[in-house]
């Protein structure tokens with residue numbers, strides 16, 4: 215009997231340990247993870263991003279988007295950076311990722327880091343740091359990035375398609391997809407504010423201008439006043455032209471996104487859909503011009519997103535080349 219009791223206690227301990235271990239992955243991240251092993255890690259990433267930004271400030275938006283697309287597929291494990299191989303189509307080559315950019319900045323930072331401290335800093339951490347630096351260089355907020363992520367060895371285009379939100383999605387789908395990553399409805403409203411910087415290809419929204427339900431109609435959620443201007447920029451079937459998502463300030467991180475959405479000018483159906491849920495709608499209206507509170511929230515939500523499904527400790531690896539498994 216005593217033996218049975220001991221056995222039960224032992225098993226309970228093991229169960230508890232495994233819970234601690236599971237949740238311990240995100241807990242394995244900490245601010246200043248490379249302080250001893252590569253003290254210049256963060257400044258090297260910042261200098262690299264800063265160098266490219268000085269030449270072309272539009273580099274910021276793709277870097278921010280890269281971190282989002284990394285985290286939503288298999289967690290923030292750098293899997294978005296891996297190349298396809300003879301027997302595997304990687305995330306990078308999935309339809310929603312064809313418009314991703316900024317890989318060259320990550321590669322340049324990695325090359326500099328491999329010079330300074332070989333085999334120490336993960337590609338997943340470089341992506342997280344570069345996203346932060348990109349936003350702050352664009353006059354947005356800054357936040358402390360927890361580091362210690364390790365790089366995954368698996369990357370699948372099918373998983374990218376299944377996990378990345380579509381610009382045509384309704385609010386219920388968006389909320390569910392964020393919840394599936396441990397992100398709240400508020401995080402959805404906050405992180406959508408990232409669309410205050412960057413560009414979009416016409417085909418990510420032109421169905422709203424020409425053929426919303428297949429009857430040659432327009433999306434009723436789009437402000438009719440915005441339609442002629444967008445039609446002038448995007449002809450039917452145009453898949454190459456890009457337009458600024460926040461016209462006139464697409465390289466400045468500010469609260470204009472909320473102004474645009476509140477006025478019915480959000481570019482994507484998924485932007486407009488924020489007005490179809492009481493909580494996200496309230497967030498949008500409250501943040502027209504509320505810079506301080508948006509900036510604070512954005513940092514908090516980015517830190518949260520950056521902990522999604524991370525690999526830490528002895529899991530994964532530190533890739534030598536961000537596009538290839540070791």
Ligand code: HEM
Pocket residue numbers: 274275276278279282313315379380381382383388405406408409411412413414415416417418482484
């Ligand atoms: C809520 C669901 C979201 C959807 C449906 C969505 C969809 C899109 C689409 C379709 C584009 C344009 C792609 C193109 O045609 O070139 C885009 C661009 C962008 N997205 Fe999102 N997005 C979402 C959330 C986010 C989040 C959470 C972030 C970051 C935290 C983000 C950051 C960006 C940025 C910065 C760009 C501009 C990229 C560039 O200029 O190259 N998005 N997004």
